[in-house]
Amino acid sequence: MGQHNIMVKICVGTACFVQGGADLLLYEDFLDPSLLRICTIEGTSCLHCCKTDDQQLRAPFVEINGVVHANVTPKRLIELLREAQHA
Amino acid sequence: MLELNNQYTVMKRRIDAEVLRALFAGNLTQTVDSIPIKIIPREREANRCCIYKERAMVRYRIMALLGVDIGHDDDECKSLRAYAQEALAVPPVTLPTLTTITPGCSGCPDDQYRITESCRGCFARPCAVNCPKDAIVFVNGRAQIVEERCIACGKCVDVCPFNSVIHIQVPCEAACPVGAISKNEQGYVEIDQDLCINCGHCALSCPFGAIAERSSLIHVAQLLQEKEEVIALIAPAIEGQFPGNLSQIIAGLKALGFFDVVEVARGAHVTALHEAQEVQQRIVEGKGFMTTSCCPAYMELVDKHVPSLADRRSSALSPMAYTAQNIIRSRPSAKLVFIGPCIAKKVEALPIPSIYAVITFAELAALFVARDVDVNQQPSTLLVNTHEFEDCRDFASTGGVAAAVLRRLEQPVAVLPINGIDKKGVRLMRAWEKRPPEADLVEVMCCEGGCLSGPGILVHPKLAKRLRQGTNVAKVGAVRGDLKKHA
Numbered sequence: 001m002g003q004h005n006i007m008v009k010i011c012v013g014t015a016c017f018v019q020g021g022a023d024l025l026l027y028e029d030f031l032d033p034s035l036l037r038i039c040t041i042e043g044t045s046c047l048h049c050c051k052t053d054d055q056q057l058r059a060p061f062v063e064i065n066g067v068v069h070a071n072v073t074p075k076r077l078i079e080l081l082r083e084a085q086h087a
Numbered sequence: 088m089l090e091l092n093n094q095y096t097v098m099k100r101r102i103d104a105e106v107l108r109a110l111f112a113g114n115l116t117q118t119v120d121s122i123p124i125k126i127i128p129r130e131r132e133a134n135r136c137c138i139y140k141e142r143a144m145v146r147y148r149i150m151a152l153l154g155v156d157i158g159h160d161d162d163e164c165k166s167l168r169a170y171a172q173e174a175l176a177v178p179p180v181t182l183p184t185l186t187t188i189t190p191g192c193s194g195c196p197d198d199q200y201r202i203t204e205s206c207r208g209c210f211a212r213p214c215a216v217n218c219p220k221d222a223i224v225f226v227n228g229r230a231q232i233v234e235e236r237c238i239a240c241g242k243c244v245d246v247c248p249f250n251s252v253i254h255i256q257v258p259c260e261a262a263c264p265v266g267a268i269s270k271n272e273q274g275y276v277e278i279d280q281d282l283c284i285n286c287g288h289c290a291l292s293c294p295f296g297a298i299a300e301r302s303s304l305i306h307v308a309q310l311l312q313e314k315e316e317v318i319a320l321i322a323p324a325i326e327g328q329f330p331g332n333l334s335q336i337i338a339g340l341k342a343l344g345f346f347d348v349v350e351v352a353r354g355a356h357v358t359a360l361h362e363a364q365e366v367q368q369r370i371v372e373g374k375g376f377m378t379t380s381c382c383p384a385y386m387e388l389v390d391k392h393v394p395s396l397a398d399r400r401s402s403a404l405s406p407m408a409y410t411a412q413n414i415i416r417s418r419p420s421a422k423l424v425f426i427g428p429c430i431a432k433k434v435e436a437l438p439i440p441s442i443y444a445v446i447t448f449a450e451l452a453a454l455f456v457a458r459d460v461d462v463n464q465q466p467s468t469l470l471v472n473t474h475e476f477e478d479c480r481d482f483a484s485t486g487g488v489a490a491a492v493l494r495r496l497e498q499p500v501a502v503l504p505i506n507g508i509d510k511k512g513v514r515l516m517r518a519w520e521k522r523p524p525e526a527d528l529v530e531v532m533c534c535e536g537g538c539l540s541g542p543g544i545l546v547h548p549k550l551a552k553r554l555r556q557g558t559n560v561a562k563v564g565a566v567r568g569d570l571k572k573h574a
């Protein structure tokens with residue numbers, strides 16, 4: 001049995017938004033309806049992850065079930081949600 | 088055209104923000120030479136041949152940001168520090184707007200049709216049958232194109248049941264509507280400035296980032312720092328480019344240090360009124376169709392390539408010009424910065440002395456990031472006294488200009504929207520001299536979809552449209568307060 005409610009918070013702080021995060025807001029277009037149904041998607045103000053200097057941890061950030069992920073592209077978001085679904 | 092948020096554009100925004108951060112910290116000249124290394128650290132897995140080439144490209148990007156005409160003034164022995172010092176000492180320079188980065192250019196193979204391995208040498212041979220020039224022969228049971236005879240019509244691509252024919256394009260050349268970009272003798276990209284209309288389509292389509300626009304961003308940043316009376320003129324397309332409603336974007340701009348922010352839609356109202364009057368007049372006088380005049384790339388297109396349309400253009404000034412005029416009347420010493428999605432606007436602004444610089448939404452984004460201004464955290468307020476020009480915010484999308492003109496007319500007129508200009512579109516416009524379009528008002532947008540798809544945008548036009556309508560984002564909770572058009 002997979003997860004039935006995945007909490008997704010897409011960061012819409014300026015840093016995330018301009019580094020590709022805006023594309024994530026088209027989620028209705030690129031997420032499978034079956035995935036969409038089990039996700040509660042919200043926007044969130046800056047998660048304060050953009051302030052670090054770590055090269056690996058780059059905007060845009062998305063929080064999924066309380067865990068923050070970096071470098072999230074639409075493709076990556078689909079993967080992450082699939083993983084969360086089967087976790 | 089490439090996806091909007093590709094690796095290259097995201098990298099570009101990062102570099103812009105990094106440079107601005109250094110500027111605001113007061114140590115740009117001291118640190119600028121280390122920025123390429125900071126952005127491309129040794130551990131990075133290179134996407135170009137190696138990290139050193141990537142660093143070199145970051146260096147070029149910074150040069151473009153400093154306004155250097157890289158195609159002509161590329162001095163490899165000169166430090167970025169020296170470039171920065173020079174740039175900051177003079178006002179922003181604009182022409183030529185687009186510059187080429189030869190080391191970045193991959194020298195793509197010429198435009199051609201090629202038959203691939205997957206050709207099965209079938210019996211029906213639709214490629215050969217449909218080729219108007221008999222340019223397809225069969226060798227060892229496989230089709231081959233005789234280059235001397237091929238006229239690049241593309242028929243074979245359409246008819247091959249195996250999709251075996253491919254069209255290899257040079258992305259920049261394919262994107263240029265006026266043939267201004269080509270390869271020089273060495274095989275690298277070059278722009279013919281006498282032909283270029285500054286639409287920016289080439290820069291958007293080059294996957295190597297070998298075409299850059301010269302920026303005025305650091306000059307604007309410097310001005311803001313000096314706390315001068317800098318006024319932002321925001322293009323109608325700005326709504327939907329940042330995570331917040333229009334009032335929040337305006338508040339964000341003020342947080343950056345802009346003394347005041349004026350919507351260019353105000354001037355658009357004047358443009359629309361003028362065009363309404365003019366088109367009516369022309370109908371009465373039997374003068375035939377009139378085109379709009381607000382798209383600066385179209386204005387250059389007519390000047391440089393379609394002189395037969397010169398008298399067809401409305402005599403109305405652009406929304407930017409009217410807005411600037413209006414502001415300067417009450418604040419003669421203000422310095423105006425136009426913020427829009429357009430590169431050609433830089434050329435249009437040149438003869439208007441009150442306009443200090445033109446920057447794009449993508450560049451504004453770097454200012455927000457460097458200054459840690461979160462647009463969606465800004466207070467949302469009700470914008471007042473906007474009633475008169477509110478509908479002109481739609482100047483940003485195809486059909487919006489004509490609609491605004493129509494709303495200011497008593498009798499409707501026939502409208503023809505030109506939604507984006509490519510090579511075919513230019514041919515069509517040339518033909519209007521002999522066969523005029525069946526319309527009274529021709530609305531011309533050089534970018535498909537209108538300014539919302541301009542070369543300086545930040546947000547996918549599809550999303551921008553939704554944000555402008557107040558859908559999607561409200562659900563995502565990005566915006567507090569009213570997001571609907573301010574009624």
Ligand code: FES
Pocket residue numbers: 011012013014015016017045046047048049050051059060061
């Ligand atoms: S803007 Fe997303 S983490 Fe700061």
